[in-house]
Amino acid sequence: MAKKLALIYLCIDAVLIAICAYFGAVHVLNSQVSLISSSLIILASFLGYKKRVEKKIATTDISAFDDVNENSRIPSQDEVANLENSRIPNENEAKNARNSRISNEKTPKIPLRLYEFGSVLSPLRLLGYVLLILAFFILLKKELFEPLSFLSGIAVMPISALFSALFIKAK
Numbered sequence: 001m002a003k004k005l006a007l008i009y010l011c012i013d014a015v016l017i018a019i020c021a022y023f024g025a026v027h028v029l030n031s032q033v034s035l036i037s038s039s040l041i042i043l044a045s046f047l048g049y050k051k052r053v054e055k056k057i058a059t060t061d062i063s064a065f066d067d068v069n070e071n072s073r074i075p076s077q078d079e080v081a082n083l084e085n086s087r088i089p090n091e092n093e094a095k096n097a098r099n100s101r102i103s104n105e106k107t108p109k110i111p112l113r114l115y116e117f118g119s120v121l122s123p124l125r126l127l128g129y130v131l132l133i134l135a136f137f138i139l140l141k142k143e144l145f146e147p148l149s150f151l152s153g154i155a156v157m158p159i160s161a162l163f164s165a166l167f168i169k170a171k
Contacts, residue, residue: 004164004168005160005168008160008163008164008167009156009157009160012156012159012160012163013035013156016031016035016152016153016156017032019152020149023149026144026146026149027149028149029139029144030144030145030146030149030153031149031150031152031153031156032153033135033139033150033153034132034135034150034151034152034154035153035154035156035157036131037128037129037131037132037135037154038128038132038153038154038156038157039157040124040128040131041125041128041129042157043128044124044125044127044128045125047122047124048122048124048125136150
């Protein structure tokens with residue numbers, strides 16, 4: 001599958017190079033610089049998230065998921081009949097019960113952990129962004145910047161992902 005994905009990326013890049021070559025070498029330069037920078041960012045994102053998932057799998061206790069939850073079982077016919085015959089509370093009782101339940105429950109705080117930012121702040125990913133920004137400013141300063149070519153180089157990755165989702169069938 002990785003070979004097919006790489007082939008799709010290379011084919012779309014070859015088409016981009018051919019189109020940009022028609023307009024000139026500056027367009028090819030812009031498209032390839034942005035393609036390399038965006039590829040580095042995407043590679044770093046993939047590796048960072050892969051590492052995060054592997055770490056999460058290694059620290060998660062899978063045996064806790066083996067027990068059947070009491071709420072997940074299917075009620076028997078007698079329990080359904082008892083529920084149907086039970087008294088339905090009026091509107092005021094329902095509001096009072098709901099308000100008391102809401103006031104008794106505390107909203108859980110979600111702790112913000114530093115390791116959750118590990119994939120966002122990975123050095124390789126930051127290097128990719130720095131390279132992309134530096135390339136933009138260098139091309140702009142040398143008066144070689146062509147916005148459509150630069151953006152088309154960035155767009156190769158999402159377009160390739162779309163084509164790979166359409167044409168590569170997972171096993």
